[in-house]
Amino acid sequence: MRAGFLFKEVRIGLRRNLTMTLAVMITVAISLTLLGVGLLANSQVRVMKDYWYDKIEVSVFLCGTLSESPSCSGGPVTAEQRNSIKADIEALPVVDTVYYESQSEAYVHFQERFEGSAIAQNVTQDQLPESYRVKLIDPTKFAVMQSAFAGRPGVDSVQDQRSILEKFFKLLGVLRDGALVIGLASVLTAALLISNTLRIAAFNRRRETGVMKLVGASSFSIQLPFLLEGVFSAIVGWMFSTGLLAGFKLLVDSRIAPLLSFTKFFTWSDVWVASGILLITGFVVSTFASVITLRKYLKV
Amino acid sequence: MIRFENVSKIYPKQNHAALDLVNLEILKGEFVFLVGLSGSGKSTFLRLVLREERPTSGEIIVAGKELNRLSAHKIPELRRQVGTVFQDFRLLPNKTVFENVAFTLHVLGYSQKEINREVPEVLELVGLEEKSNRKPSEMSGGEQQRVAIARAYVSRPAILIADEPTGNLDPATSVGIMKLLDRINREGTTVVMATHDSKIVDSMRKRVIELESGYVIRDQVRGVYGYAG
Numbered sequence: 456m457r458a459g460f461l462f463k464e465v466r467i468g469l470r471r472n473l474t475m476t477l478a479v480m481i482t483v484a485i486s487l488t489l490l491g492v493g494l495l496a497n498s499q500v501r502v503m504k505d506y507w508y509d510k511i512e513v514s515v516f517l518c519g520t521l522s523e524s525p526s527c528s529g530g531p532v533t534a535e536q537r538n539s540i541k542a543d544i545e546a547l548p549v550v551d552t553v554y555y556e557s558q559s560e561a562y563v564h565f566q567e568r569f570e571g572s573a574i575a576q577n578v579t580q581d582q583l584p585e586s587y588r589v590k591l592i593d594p595t596k597f598a599v600m601q602s603a604f605a606g607r608p609g610v611d612s613v614q615d616q617r618s619i620l621e622k623f624f625k626l627l628g629v630l631r632d633g634a635l636v637i638g639l640a641s642v643l644t645a646a647l648l649i650s651n652t653l654r655i656a657a658f659n660r661r662r663e664t665g666v667m668k669l670v671g672a673s674s675f676s677i678q679l680p681f682l683l684e685g686v687f688s689a690i691v692g693w694m695f696s697t698g699l700l701a702g703f704k705l706l707v708d709s710r711i712a713p714l715l716s717f718t719k720f721f722t723w724s725d726v727w728v729a730s731g732i733l734l735i736t737g738f739v740v741s742t743f744a745s746v747i748t749l750r751k752y753l754k755v
Numbered sequence: 756m757i758r759f760e761n762v763s764k765i766y767p768k769q770n771h772a773a774l775d776l777v778n779l780e781i782l783k784g785e786f787v788f789l790v791g792l793s794g795s796g797k798s799t800f801l802r803l804v805l806r807e808e809r810p811t812s813g814e815i816i817v818a819g820k821e822l823n824r825l826s827a828h829k830i831p832e833l834r835r836q837v838g839t840v841f842q843d844f845r846l847l848p849n850k851t852v853f854e855n856v857a858f859t860l861h862v863l864g865y866s867q868k869e870i871n872r873e874v875p876e877v878l879e880l881v882g883l884e885e886k887s888n889r890k891p892s893e894m895s896g897g898e899q900q901r902v903a904i905a906r907a908y909v910s911r912p913a914i915l916i917a918d919e920p921t922g923n924l925d926p927a928t929s930v931g932i933m934k935l936l937d938r939i940n941r942e943g944t945t946v947v948m949a950t951h952d953s954k955i956v957d958s959m960r961k962r963v964i965e966l967e968s969g970y971v972i973r974d975q976v977r978g979v980y981g982y983a984g
Contacts, residue, residue, distance in 0.1 A: 671910075
């Protein structure tokens, strides 16, 4: 079968089944878009993790006058303890950088953070602990810090900011997984619709396929026009879904990003990667659905 | 060209055989009538030749191919050597006469140039060269059957199978169709025709194979429809 004849048959088939063709295109567009949103949610979680984990620190709070933990029973931290703690922190291989925050600096930061609030007025400089702020090379290696410094004389407590973010990311992770599950479920729906549409198309054209069989067409050449119809519809659907995702990205950049300045958002390259994954998904799913259906309904 | 050796066919859930130990051979270039009542096994015989069915037992050889050993992807090759014509024509209603005939050649991968050469030639043979742009619905039954014959014959198959080709046609038109099949046979194609039409069989004086309840009860070289007298 020559290409020209083949494409003519495909065109006739698509036109004869126009409403179903449109249904397939729209369903594929929506399902791939949903899956794409899931993929972008995944990118977003990654971007936020990179952004935040880069900023978080481990705080080693030193004993002050108000400290109550057992390791502070000897009173506020001495200059000697302070120096040896610093030396030990710097000696740890997991540590990237470390800096010292004095009570006066802590007071300034506190005032900045709670500016205008009643708490800011009631807090005095000596109520706030001095601390070492430690950035780790790998932020997940908090346990090393914890075991090395918690309970050591002069150290009040060791705090990991990551544990606070962790809850937030767990929530985001659930949302992302939900989006991916919905996306995959709708891709499955699209696959079933493609299969059903081809079944109807095969039934509508049983005269043609019957004649093709009689004159000795191979199974492949009988099935190929149907297969191309399924894949063509899926590709058109994919184009729409990429357009929708690009629109989503523009919306995020223009409307949402200005409101949420504390984080970064997924990039255009994330959108293109997602689009590429959707193209492959659409192609594989439509081919697979078509081949299985046609093998069943268009036997020689 | 076609050989049946001890061929039986029993369809599932049927207690008697559609064909029962049939032995026959049809040679290259022969013209054979297959006669018998409805349900005598004519259609089963033709379906077996086309490998639309497989025999329950026995060997079938068509155009040099042992059908029992023919793998599924080789079936199209067999069917390219066997043209088929049916009582109900089976034309594609949305295509013109030319396109219907060209369909065979498209499917077989002929180029447009070859198609433009072959199709008018075969349409001339069946006497429809003037009507190549008509749709089947605009034609008489006899003309539609000529289109169907042109479609079956355009790729020059070695065997032409005709299942009651005159079943829907009046006697005068049927004669024209028979002349056409006779002409195709004279050009070297083996023709096997299943029919009920005793006048046609009697007038042609060709080999007649009669089936009854799955048995070959008669095989005459220059036979008639029923026993004479």
